[in-house]
Amino acid sequence: MISMASAPSKLPVMVLALVATSLMVASASNFYQDFEITWGDGRGKILNNSKILTLSLDKASGSGFQSKKEYMFGNIDMELKLVPGNSAGTVTAYYLSSKGATWDEIDFEFLGNLSGDPYTLHTNVFSQGKGNREQQFHLWFDPTADFHTYSILWNRQNIIFSVDGTPIREFKNKESIGVPFPKSQPMRIYSSLWNADDWATRGGLIKTDWNLAPFTASYRNFNAKASCVVSTSGSSSCSSKSASSASNNTAWLSQELDSGSQEKLKWVQKNYMIYNYCTDTKRFPQGLPRECAAANQH
Ligand SMILES: *[C@@H]1O[C@H](CO)[C@@H](O)[C@H](O)[C@H]1NC(C)=O
Ligand SMILES: *[C@@H]1O[C@H](CO)[C@@H](O)[C@H](O)[C@H]1NC(C)=O
Numbered sequence: 001m002i003s004m005a006s007a008p009s010k011l012p013v014m015v016l017a018l019v020a021t022s023l024m025v026a027s028a029s030n031f032y033q034d035f036e037i038t039w040g041d042g043r044g045k046i047l048n049n050s051k052i053l054t055l056s057l058d059k060a061s062g063s064g065f066q067s068k069k070e071y072m073f074g075n076i077d078m079e080l081k082l083v084p085g086n087s088a089g090t091v092t093a094y095y096l097s098s099k100g101a102t103w104d105e106i107d108f109e110f111l112g113n114l115s116g117d118p119y120t121l122h123t124n125v126f127s128q129g130k131g132n133r134e135q136q137f138h139l140w141f142d143p144t145a146d147f148h149t150y151s152i153l154w155n156r157q158n159i160i161f162s163v164d165g166t167p168i169r170e171f172k173n174k175e176s177i178g179v180p181f182p183k184s185q186p187m188r189i190y191s192s193l194w195n196a197d198d199w200a201t202r203g204g205l206i207k208t209d210w211n212l213a214p215f216t217a218s219y220r221n222f223n224a225k226a227s228c229v230v231s232t233s234g235s236s237s238c239s240s241k242s243a244s245s246a247s248n249n250t251a252w253l254s255q256e257l258d259s260g261s262q263e264k265l266k267w268v269q270k271n272y273m274i275y276n277y278c279t280d281t282k283r284f285p286q287g288l289p290r291e292c293a294a295a296n297q298h
Contacts, residue, residue, distance in 0.1 A: 029221050035189075037065045043214070052220050055193040057083075057090060058213040064192030071096070072186040072228035072238075075252040077151045080110075082119060083215040084144035087112025089197030089208030092217045096152060096187040102128040104182030106152055106159055110143065111200045112215075119143055120274065123161055125171045127180040133289070135169050136275035137268065147220060155253050156183055167257055167265045168272070174291045186230045193217050225252060 031053045037044035040063020043056045055063045076096070083090050090112035097105040105126035110119050118138040125133045141148065153160040159182070161169040173181040193215065197208040228238040257265060269276075277283065278292035 029223065031219070031222070034069070034222060034224075035065045035067055037063065039064050039192075052218060054216050054218045055092070055191065056214040056216045057193045057195060058215075059210045062192060062194035064190065064194075066191075067189035068232055070098075070186035070188045070230040071224060071226040072230070072236075073155050073183075073226060073253065074187075075151070075153050075155075075225040075255075076189065077149050077221070077223040078189075078219055079147040079149050079221040080143070081147045081218040082110050082143045083112055083193070083217050086115045086209055086212055087119070087144070087215060088114050088117075088201040088206040089195055090193065090215050091196040091200050092191070092193050094150060094189075094191045096154070096189055097126075098182075098185035098187045100185070104128065104185050104187060105131065106154060106161075106182070106187070108150055108152075108161065110217075111196075113201055114206060121163075121168075123169050125159060125182075127182045130180070132277060133171070134275060134277050135273060137168055137272045138274055139163065140268075140272060147218070149221070153252060153255060154182070154187075155255065157254065157256050160255075160257065166268060167261050168268045170257055170265060172291070177290055179289070179291045186228065186236070189224075191219070227253060 030050045031046045032050045035046075035053065037046070037053075040055065040061055043058070043061060043063035044065055045054050045056075046052070047054060053065060055065070057063065074096070078094065080092070080094065082092055092110040092112075093107065095105060095107040095109070097103055103126065105124070107122070107124040107126075109122040109124075111122060113119055121137045121139060121143075123135050123137070124131050139148075149162075149164050151160075151162040151165075153162070157173050159171040160167050173183070175181050195208050197206070198204050228236055230236040278288060281288065
């Protein structure tokens with residue numbers, strides 16, 4: 001479904017020379033500054049002195065927003081508080097995506113559920129227009145009770161999905177064995193709240209209860225570090241060392257999971273992973289995708 005939001009565009013493909021190794025920081029969380037509400041006819045709102053953004057969904061429409069800028073490699077954090085109570089049938093998507101027919105995309109999607117039943121956190125990675133790399137999780141907390149931080153670390157070595165600093169998924173750069181890796185198209189940040197009760201909850205069995213509308217999800221504390229930022233006008237700036245950025249930490253540009261983080265990742269995958277394309281031999285009768293071979297996972 002996510003891919004529909006990434007329809008080919010007429011924008012020229014931007015090629016960025018990634019010479020800079022410093023970084024740009026967009027923080028202080030000002031939603032007016034960094035994002036625009038793109039659809040939903042007033043159902044998306046920026047509140048509280050621009051510190052909070054909310055999306056809502058009712059029977060007539062959902063809503064969505066996108067970043068004003070595109071990012072090339074990034075270490076991107078956002079706090080989300082998901083639709084509480086009976087959220088069955090609703091989907092809150094939060095993802096990065098480039099444009100064009102061979103787009104790249106990194107997805108978080110939160111599939112709602114009946115009160116007391118767990119949300120499903122669905123993840124996927126597209127490179128050059130091809131996804132089919134789903135992993136799904138339940139969470140070890142109630143994601144509707146409070147804000148939690150969902151992070152995407154994207155650099156040349158890997159893509160790491162984290163929740164409150166705990167890595168839940170790692171997608172390594174396996175270009176050496178012929179697996180395309182997103183590394184040459186800048187991506188924009190998108191989010192939307194919409195109705196998907198034809199498939200979202202228990203495979204579509206449980207429908208959205210419109211008596212409970214509007215459904216609302218909230219966002220705060222956006223924080224992005226990127227090596228290149230492309231503005232709306234199309235001009236790209238790859239950071240050069242400036243007084244303010246020189247003191248900032250650029251370690252994320254080459255960050256990989258250390259052994260402590262590997263342990264945490266294993267803990268999540270053992271206890272909370274409910275679907276992994278890499279073990280779905282029925283789905284790939286011709287053989288699992290290359291990156292799935294045990295020897296290729298590290
Ligand atoms: C907005 O700010 C008010 C006052 O600081 C606070 O009570 C309220 O919880 C905030 N709203 C959200 C959605 O956090
Ligand atoms: C909803 O709850 C059921 C029952 O616990 C669970 O099997 C399912 O994974 C949950 N999530 C979704 C999106 O259906």
